Amino acid sequence: MNLTPSQQAAVTRAQAALDHSHQMNLGTATDRDLMRNVGHLEIALEAALRLIGELTEGGE
16 A cells, blocks of 8 residues: 555654654653653554544545
8 A cells, every 4th residue: 555655654653652652661751751752642643543534535
């Protein structure tokens, strides 16, 4: 499946946010670090859901 550049960027950002989340040391992370990470994951999830919507609407 071919993605547009903006769709590919959304996938790349989502993967980067998830990778960063997996690399966090929760024992030493501050509340600010955790909240920032949650914010990045939320933004990535929203972009991924938009992308899924675009792909499923285009496939009908």
